Amino acid sequence: xxxxxxxxxxxxxxxxxxxxxxxxxxxxxxxxxxxxxxxxxxxxxxxxxx
Numbered sequence: 574x575x576x577x578x579x580x581x582x583x584x585x586x587x588x589x590x591x592x593x594x595x596x597x598x599x600x601x602x603x604x605x606x607x608x609x610x611x612x613x614x615x616x617x618x619x620x621x622x623x
Contacts, residue, residue, distance in 0.1 A: 597605075
């Protein structure tokens with residue numbers, strides 16, 4: 574019984590990314606903007622110390 578539960582849970586965990594939502598939500602867009610801002614800041618500080 575427990576073994577079946579573990580196998581089923583693993584299979585579902587593998588299928589979630591395949592069938593996940595395709596549209597970007599507001600939070601995902603905000604996260605991407607934060608990532609871009611962090612990358613820009615990193616690049617600017619590198620140029621500052623060159």
